[in-house]
Amino acid sequence: MLDVKQYFNLRNELVKSSQGNAYAEKYHFLQKHWKYALRDACANINAMLSNLANQIRKAVQANELVDEDEQHLIYYLLSMRELWYYALTADQAVLAQLKPAYRKHLSELEQSVTAKQRKHAYSYLRRLTRRYKYVPRKHTNLNRSMAYDENMYRFQGEELKQVAISSGVSRQQFAFSLTSPWHYRLKGDLQIILDRDKKRIEIHKVIQARQKKKYQGKQKLGIDKGLATLVSCSSGQEYGKGLSQLTGPQIEKESRYLAQRNPYYGRRYQLKKQIEKLNHVQTRTAIIKRNQLSVELKQIESNNLGHKRKDRRHEALRACRESFINHAIKEMIEHEAPSLIVKEDLTFTKDKATKKGNKYERKARRNLSSWTKGTLNTRLEYYCQQYSIDLKDVNPAYTSQYCPNCGRHFEFRFGKHNEKTICPNCGEMNCNIAASRNILARANDKEIALYTPYDKVKAILDQRIVS
Ligand SMILES: [Zn+2]
Known part of the structure; x- marks a missing residue:
């Protein structure tokens, strides 16, 4: 009880006694991993104990045989972890370490009740603690999860579609691709969960969604994601009309832009190859030629193939489409007042390839389709939480x-x-x-x-x- 109160003390003790090294060796992982696990465990036990204290307070309050003075005594014993521990174990040493003011207050409270009441207060608290105490039990579901703090992961790649997490091996990260890009803050703790039923790894993050209290759901609603309109509902209504008008010109623009860049990619490839060849020749003309080519390569990479402008455009388009999706979902919730939304499980459905347009257009369309799917999914989850609507995958x-x-x-x-x-x-x-x-x-x-x-x-x- 007292050890878990200060996680740092416990950790430092383990480090000092080099018990930590033993864990690291025995289970073959890094020092920081048992430290994280310890922090998690301490936080859980502390939360458990404070819940237990609340539960006991309620029980004491409900008991009519306990008068107000005795109630005060029990509440005071519960208010400090050390006092509670003392009540359970009668360990005088713990009491001696407390500040004199606390000890004085305790004896004042003890004086205010009769000897019989005092005895009853202590034994009653012991009994209640035993009765409501949490019993550690095995998790019945097979999910395995692990908390990752922000030093242990990194989102990377185009549209942040990859996440690299630190592994059991020092300085070695394990990267995997996400089914949809990451739209949340890149800071804070992540919960990485291995879902054995669905055979996949899920990344969870606590986002704040304030619940709307007034909302009252009225019906069950099935929805389907479309291409021309964002969602079609089982009620016969459709929301997010004009998705194709919004995205169509964007796709064309994007494909024109990519097509424009393409010759430069070719030229860059050629230049790199030529420079590579000249690297081994040490004549004067070769060196001059190589320098010229390097200058040209640098120019192409910074002026024609720079990523800053590309990223900015991309970000603007993304924000525009996301607000469109948000608006459509909100409109749907307001009009349909669903209590349950049933949707397809979109995580693993493949995007159908379309034959329309050039290869850039096709690529852009495919990217957009999977992006829309991912965003629709996450935003739906968000709004359903906010309005307390159940969400079901089929x-x-x-x-x-x-x-x-x-x-x-x-x-x-x-x-x-x-x-x-x-x-x-x-x-x-x-x-x-x-x-x-x-x-x-x-x-x-x-x-x-x-x-x-x-x-x-x-x-x-x-x-x-x-x-
Ligand atoms: Zn029919």
């Missing part, structure tokens, strides 16, 4: 290919953005809205679970048509 397989009314397979798609389709029974309908209705239905589907494989889903759906 299996994304074949949601937009079967009719939500009769279960028949759709025939073909048409329309400006490929958003219309025909059911052989029910006629023309918007397939994004149909998909969102299928998604909503899937929330209660007993047969199709979140990770039912694609071909099995298809078999189940085909079987339903017959029956």
